[in-house]
Amino acid sequence: MLTILITDDQKEEREGIAFLIQELGFPLKVEFSENGKKALQFLQRQSVDILLTDVRMPLMDGLQLTKEALKIQPHLKVILFSGFAEFEYAKTAISLGVSDYLLKPIHVDAFQDTMEKVIQEITKRQQINEASTMTQAYVKKHMLFTLVNGVGDRPSWKGVSIDLPDHYDRMLLLEFEKNFFEHAGPEFESFILSLLETPADYINLNGHQSLLLFPEPNTPSRFSYREIAELVHEGVLETFNLICYVAVNEKPTAIGDLATGLNQLEQLMEYRFFSPDHYVFVENDDSLFYSNDSELSDNVILDSIRENLKNRDIFGVKANIEILCQKYAKQGQFSQLYVKYMFSHLYQEITTNHLDMSEVELNHGIEKIYKAEDIRDIKKIIHEYILRLEEKFTDSESSFHRDIAYIKKYIDEHYAEELSLDSLAAKVYLSPHYLSSIFKKHMGCGLNKYIKNVRMQKAKELLTNTHLKVSDISGSVGYRDVSYFCQNFRDFYGRTPxxxxxxxxxxERA
Structure with missing residues (x-):
């Protein structure tokens, strides 16, 4: 509802105009002020759509009030009324930007025509502003989506001016176990933003991930970014009964480095695999790797490393070695000799079974471990051989090109079906984590992104070369929910289907 402020030093005049507004059925909230100074005080406190003011008033006349009021609220519509019809008043009023001028006594028809005209102008302006705001919000999302997907420079959009910050103070990656966004509506974004006490930009990345980008705050928030991440996790759990994992970066990210920032967050999020009871992941968080020393025995950790080595999962090897190091660092009852024995055993597991080493070199490594001053030195020694192992795995990964080629071909032929990391990994007899790792390494993008690229390209071809309905195209490229398909297509190509x-x-006609 629009608000009108009636300003006149005569109470009868104010009440008479309010009565006319009510009788004519105008949907206006009516406020009063008895002089120009009080009207200005009201305008400084509250937004108003229409100012209806008498010209002749004590303390401050209507022309002075108009001039000052438009400084406070530039989009204000002003209607002057007065018993004095002098030309100079009208000329001055026009120069100030007054919308209309009524003479006392106010004629009902003239008043009705004037109010209808002014209300129509305000309504039209609001509609234009709303459309412009929606366009700007959509274009901003498209630009950010483009940046986080690998374009290193700011994209442009003809006819729309978008002010992107030079950097974002923090990035938060939200991830779900299921394709949550296949079923969650657009209100989910409003829900997430309502949990925050600081402004943020929100981007939906795919069926199970979204991104929060926080600009530099004007005023400090009472919550840290880790606490914000925990609020998001708890809010989603309480409202949707689903687990939301959140990864938080530790430093500001330049606008051109958003893709790198997202990649770092995705790597951080991979710790989910090793810490299933951990929901918030922050860099350099000691509790990230090992939360309860009594639950994991050394043999369990070593068995995990053996499985990692079998699957050529270097990331898993490194993470589990970190778990072992954190365990020993936190529990002081282990003797130096025991710790050195365990790591020498691990060293032999790596070198004997996976590296071609002479007995002399093998013994030299064991000797270095036993001579180490502290656990950090042992960790460095182990990592030297992990690097050699990683190089060997990289050199011998040509055999996996065949697996990647098969997965690509399968996706290209079955993009209309439900595709998941687990089902694709089973087709080439690899662990899901390892398939994800080698696919991203060979293709330069993750499986989810590749599947989306294929589906979007097929959708583009169908839109270009056929007359199929959008709903039919949605199903034929693997999207069961048409609105979700349209959202993804718009994010990808910058336009709805x-x-x-x-x-x-x-x-084509042109």
């Missing part, structure tokens, strides 16, 4: 088809059609 309907707009894209119109653009292609217009371009």
């Amino acid at each position: 309907e707009k894209f088809r119109q653009f292609i059609s217009t371009g």
